Amino acid sequence: MADQDDAQARLDQLTDIIAEETAADVCSIYLVRPSGALELSSTHGLNPEAVHNVRLSRDEGLVGLVSRRARPIAVEDAPRHPDFSYKPETGEEPFKSFVGVPILRGGRLVGVLTHQTKAIRPMTEEEIETLQTVAMLLAEIVASGDLIRAEAFSGLELRPSAPERFQGVALSPGLSRGVAVMYEPHVMSARMVAEDVEVETARLDSAISRLRAGVDQLLESGRVPMGTPSRDVLEAYRMFAHDRGWLDRLREAILSGLTAEAAVERVRNEHRARLMTARDPHFRERLHDLEDLANRLLRHLASESGRPTIERTLPEKAILIARSIGPAELLELDRARLAGVALEEGSRTSHAAIVAKALGIPMVGRVEGALDRVEDGDPIILDGEFGLLHVRPSQEVSEAYDERLKTLAKRYRTYARQREEPAVTKDGQRVELHLNAGLLVELTSLADTGAEGIGLFRTEFQFMVADTLPRLSAQEELYRAAYEAAGDKPVVFRTLDLGGDKVTPFTPATREPNPALGWRALRMGLDRPGLTRYQLRALVRAAAGRDLRVLFPMVTDVSELAAVRAILNQELAHAARHGHEQPRSVQAGIMLETPAIAFSPDACLRIADFVAVGANDLMQYFFAADRQNPRVADRYDFISPSSLRLLQSVRQACARHDKPVSVCGEIAGRPLEACVLTALGYRRLSMAASALGPVKRAIRGMDCERLGAWLASVLDEAETGEETPLRQRLIEAGESAGLPVEAVDKLGRP
Structure with missing residues (x-):
């Protein structure tokens, strides 16, 4: 094959080789066109003039039957079969027996390989397995290299080429263009044909054993709590990993002459081709389970004998396409090359979305079906403003986005x-606008955005990306660097908020049916006081001669706040005894994010120095809607009478006790919501760096008194049962209610 310069000559020689080795009178290769028709692209034994001139629809002939079923079809006397379709220009009337096998790549039909003889004869199972192995090799040959670029094959659907548009949900703002990179892509082996069947079988058995052990260990570790979607997926993994039919298919593929890796790919392709055509969404979900299981098995094969799996380097302007991704995984990627992320799952308030905003990485979620229709290297446009993913965009779409990029650049210059x-x-x-951060790289945004300080520094990110507990010196170094980056601007450090979807390899985990309501944040800190003291000691030392502002998350009772303040006082006394310079001042605040404190804050406000409203968690508890669950994460709207009354009462309570209060949740970074918070009386907001410019512009354009009066009147009217959503009424009122045009026109969406 390598000796042939002409792509058609290569394919013709290949059909000659297959025909000779399998004793076929006819060997033909049909390839798929964008219309779905199958074009005769090469043949040994049929009329050569029929090549590129004969096409069969997916509903036509035995070739069409193979493509529809995505599995081999063997017929002893083809002309008598009800699906047989005679094409006189091919000259195939003398041939009786027929075998067709699908050419599958990534579970998608690329073409059909056929084998025919003049004699009426049955084909053995071994012969069909051989043709399937050949079809796997063909799939890689026809979908790569010169064949795609050859003029004779122009227009063939060797890989998806048509523009596609996916409507999702904007998780992190921004607009980017780049190339698709499939997250956890197929681990293809360079060696597909086995040299020793027994060795490959042993490799497969060993990898399956390690796969099972790994899934069992993860389930038993307590990291994946009972009743969570992640646990359901792992339970499905365990079921499939012990499925006899799946294992038998893998071993049969190896016995046909494939390596263990190629066997996994072939069985995956067969399942994928069938399940992708299923109408029942349940089968589509099972497809994702099988995909993930196959990827795990391939990684075990790649890392056998203790060899680590080779991590692929991201190309320039990589746009990651994934089912889901965790915050720690996102932090491990090369941010210099990562231009965006598109997820089939995800929610606006997930921690992965928070990290993406912190890093300024556009992210779009809920682009269902993207993993099936996007291939590595496809050109991509990711729209983090409107939640759009454009794959292989048309010239018109590209030109439209070029104009949008110019408009965005102009807007950023205004900011x-x-x-x-x-x-x-x-x-x-x-109104004071502060920055939410958790990584030192984010602190460079202070000067760029004009933020007046760090309203929330999330300390858990350092723990999430570490394999072991960060040493006291490492923690102290991070906190001191945060102070230095902020200069004379204030910094509020939130103590560890671990638990839920934020786990580390070294903190104990338990099985919990609802981790959002479970053992997390301050609850974990009080049960493990050594961990809390360790962190507070680092904070006290880093704050030497500076103002120390510590924020405690997930406070549900005044006794918890009193207990953690006592630990803080212990560490201050410890620093004094050992001759460490004391902080210039110390303030301890509460992260108000539980209804227990929101409805009865006075006891905590007597001993807290300041309050930060954690709107993300507060709203999920208030509306009983898990923000990590994409099915319910957007089922509530912050701009509703009940939530506005709650936040108004919190602000009024803080005013009674003369305690500063800020809002540092997701809602603070949206222009419309920020205007509403300002009208409710909040004068300190903290948000991601990317939100500071739009929020400042909106606040500078609003009339606070007029909007406050409008909200007060509407909230009074809401008691009578007004059915029109408050957000809609506010947007319709617009400037007459004191809102700026910018807040309504572009970002008035919930």
Whole structure:
């Protein structure tokens, strides 16, 4: 094959070789066109003039039957079969027996390989297995290299080429263009044909044993709590990993002459080709389970004998296509090359989305079907403003986005000009805008955005990306670096908020039916006081001579706050005894994110120095909607009478006790919601760096008194049972209610 310069000559020689080795009178290769028709692209034994001139629809002939079923078809006397379709231009009338096998690549039909003889004869199972093995090799040959570029094969659907558009949900703002990179892609082996069947069988058995052990260990570790979607997936993995039919198919593929890796690929392709055509969504879900299981098995094969799996280097402007991704996994990627992320799952308030915003990486979620229709290297446009994923975009779409990129650049220049301007409403109300951070790289945004400080520094990210507990010196170094980056601007450090979807290899985990309501954050910190003291000691030392502001998450009772303040006082006394310089001042605040405190805050406010409203968790508990569950994460709207009354009462309670209060959840970073919070009386908001420019522009354009009066009147009216959603009424009122055009026109969506 390598000696032939002409792509058609290569394919013709290949059909000659297959025919000779399998004793066929006819060997033909049909390839798929974009219309779905199958074009005769090469043949040994049929009329050569029929090549590229004969096409069969998916409903036509035995070739069409093979393509529809995505499995081999063997017929002893083809002309008598009801699906037989005679094409006189091929000259196939003398041939009786017929075998057709699908040419599958990534579970998608690329073409059909046929084998015919003049004699009426049955084909053995071994002969059919041989043709399937050949078809696997053909799939890689026809879908890569010169064949795709050859003029004779132009227009063939050797890989998806048509533009596709996926409507998802915007998780992290931004617009990017790049190339698709499949997350956890197929681990293809360079060696597909086995040299020793017994060796390959042993490799497969060993990898399956390690796969089973790994899944069992993860299930028994407690990291994946009972009743969670992740546990359901792992239970499905365990079921499939012990499925006799799946294992038999793998071993049969090896006995046909394939390596263990090629056997996994072939069985995966067969399952995928059938399940992708299923109408029942249950079968599509099982397809994802099988895909993930096959990827795990391939990684075990790749890392046998203790050899680590080779990590693929991201190309420039990589846009990751994945089912889901965790915050720690996202942090491990090469951010210099990562241009965006598209997920089949995901929610706006997931921690992966929070990390993406922190890093300024556009992210779109819920692009269902993307994993099936996108291939590595496809050109991609990712729209993090409107939640769109454009795959292989048309020229018109590309030109439209070129214009949008110019518009965005102009908008960012406007934000840059305003970064030194204060966030003051038209009627003179001053609002402080702070930055949410958790990584040192984010702190470079302080100067770029004009943020007035770090309103929330998430300390758990350092723990999530470490294999072992960070040493005291490492923690102290991080916190001191945060102080230095902030200069004379204030920094609020939130103590460890682990648990739920934020796990580490070294913190104990338990099986919990609902981790969001389980052993997490301050609850974990109080049960493991050594861990809390360790972190507070690092914070006290890093704050030497500076103002120390510590924020405690997930407070549900005043006794918890009193207990953790006592631990803080212990560490301050410890530092004094050992001659360490004391902080200039110490303030301890609460992250108000539980209804227990929101409805009865006075006891905590008597001993807390300040309050930060964690709106993400507070709203999920208030509306009983798990923010990690994409099915319910957006079932509530912050701009509703009940939630606004709750936040108004919290702000009023803080005012009674003369305690500073801020909002540092997701809602603070949306222009429309930020205007509403300002109208409710909040004067300190903390958000991701990418949100500071749009929020400042919206606040500078709003009339705070007018919007406050409008909200007050509407909230009073809501008692009478107004059915129109409050958000809709506010958007319709627009400037008459005191809203700026920017908040309504572009970002008025929930």
